[in-house]
Amino acid sequence: MAVFLLFLLSSVSCLATALAQQSHLNISLGSSLTPTGNSSSWSSHSGLFAFGFYQQGNGYAVGIYLAGIPGKTVIWTANRLSPVFPSNVSLVLSSDGRLILQHTQGQDIVIADPSESISSASMLDSGNFVLYNSDKKIVWQSFEHPTNTLLPGQQLATGHELYSSASETDDSMGIFRIKMQDDGNLVQYPVRKPGSPGYAYYASNTFGNGVTLNLDGDGHLYLINSSLTILSNLTKGGYPQDGRVYMAKIDVDGIFRLYSYSSNQGNRSILWESVEDKCTPKGLCGPNGFCTMMDNVAECRCPPGFDFVNPGNWSSGCERNFTTESCKSNSITNVKYEIRSLANTVWEDNTFATMETSTQEDCEKQCLDDCNCEAAFYKDGECRKQRLPLTYGKRTSDSNVALVKVGTLVSISESVIPSSPPKSIKKEIRVDILVIGISLAVFGVMISVTAGVYVHRNQVRAYKKITQSGNVEFVEDAAPKAC
Incomplete structure (x- = not known):
């Protein structure tokens, strides 16, 4: 009976996804977006979600955000190792079937790299941005490449991870991660440490094959194995769906939370979080803190x-x-x-x-x-x-x-005075010696000058006496002398 109910729920979810895909706005090859132009994003049919540029610091990032709720809550970001771009770029669904970011100067950056060429794209009402081939088959979708958030209908598959953002204003990769491990355990770690139990700060303690983390439209967050058996209900679900959007997100502080967003008022509330003690995430305060x-x-x-x-x-x-x-x-x-x-x-x-x-x-x-x-x-x-x-x-x-x-x-x-004088004491001794030396030199100069004056005056008097006697002869290189 439980398996049948899960099958029924899965069928309903698939039907809802199919209906959402039918009511979408088609984006044809050659379409483009610019950060500051009239066309900076591609919206879903309902206008709730948008894919395109959004402000990030002094530049612009490419991602998916809630356009129908004030504040543009971001749920997916491209190129997270270096997500910020200048205003002179454009996002293009190129004629050769690729989604690329073109620089006026520099090399193009591939935003989505499907296994085959694409013919069109759509921003679905589910929050999933998809690329189609010529047969209208989805060949790439953002739901299969989550960054820090899960939306209803989206899974975190075995071996996949969500990474926190660097800060509330920087969507580049942060320092925390949550991983759906191959052994079926959903675990949170610091990014810089290996996935060993000693570094985990949250674990679902579930085990099995092909386990995935799932979120339904009523806020039901749960872990299910490949046999469609629910291993753990992280939330019981059953929350109101009218005018609300539910999302599971690993926040900047390293805590994994389930949020409810009101599309009418723009406010949000926390329905569940992985840990209650906000100091539990390892590495929140960095080295030595x-x-x-x-x-x-x-x-x-x-x-x-x-x-x-x-x-x-x-x-x-x-x-x-x-x-x-x-x-x-x-x-x-x-x-x-x-x-x-x-x-x-x-x-x-x-x-x-x-x-x-x-x-x-x-x-x-x-x-x-x-x-x-x-x-x-x-x-x-x-x-x-x-x-x-x-x-x-x-x-x-x-x-x-x-x-x-x-x-x-x-x-x-x-401090204890060492056996040899410190450099500062030596400098003071040298200054004293210099002062004494200068004083002696000045004294010596004064004596020399006085003696010179005295000798000079005696020579002048002697010269006068000689000239008065009239007996004078000059000898080369010698002073005048009496004959």
Whole structure:
């Protein structure tokens, strides 16, 4: 009976899709769009969905969005690794049967690459953008290449993934993903980590062959296997369908949610989400950062001695606000280290050394005495030394205490004076010697000048006496002398 009902539902869904395909606006070969012209998009028959250009930062992206709802909610984006284009581009359904983005300067970009030539295209009322061959058979459709959103009638097939956006205003690929795995388990991971259980932060815990994630028009989100057996109902469905659009989306914060959009008022509501704790997604606060909940809002913070790399982008993480030297360096520094503690705070445990210690103070000393130790975790009498970066940090009820090594600059008088004078002292000594030398030189010049004047006056007096006596002869290269 259950199989029959599923077959019936599937048949109804297929019939609805077929009817939606019949009521569409045909886009012929040679048609084109421009970002700033009168024709910037191709709309569905109902006007609810549109395919074309939309504003993105200082440029334009190509995608599908809800045109009938204020705000242009984007549900699909082309070329996500580099989605933003200048205004001097055009989207063309070319005469040779390709959907391409043409630059006035530069190489064309293929937006859709079907296995055979196309003869027309359509933006369907289901939100699916399709390309047809000459027999009116669909040879490419956006529903088979989802980016971050699923619409009713759309599946996330085995081996396929959805990727979050980089930010609310940037639809390039973000840092979270949800994957329909080959083993039938729907799992969420950070993008930069492999799909191993240790990095998962949500899992449906379903298993089977040919499992797909499905969304129906009444908001029913569920997992079904190849035998049409429902493995898990993520939502029960049965929500009102008049004037509402349902969509499942992996958001910027890494949480997978089911939304209900009102096509009349433009507002939305959350019907279901994969995790309740907004600090659960791993990597939300980037390297060295940690997440904490403030009035049900996730907030990223930096540990003591660290500042945000980019205050406007939490996922960029935190970096030290002081300089350090490697353990191999023998140079003298004016940095004094101390330990700052963060209670009930955890990061991913990448321990390089573990010691049994009786107190937290012992653990702090162990880290201070080890130049390789940049942080340590203390819990239940165990001290676990860590190196940077610290990853996947969050505030929890866990009794773990994070101990972070922080450096501060100290004055020369506060530090131990080394056996050889510092460079600054040497400079002061050299200045004193220079002043004394200059003084002696000036004194010497003054004596020389005085002596010269005295000799000169004596010579003048002698010269006068000689000239008065009248006995004078000149000798070459010699002063006048008496004969």
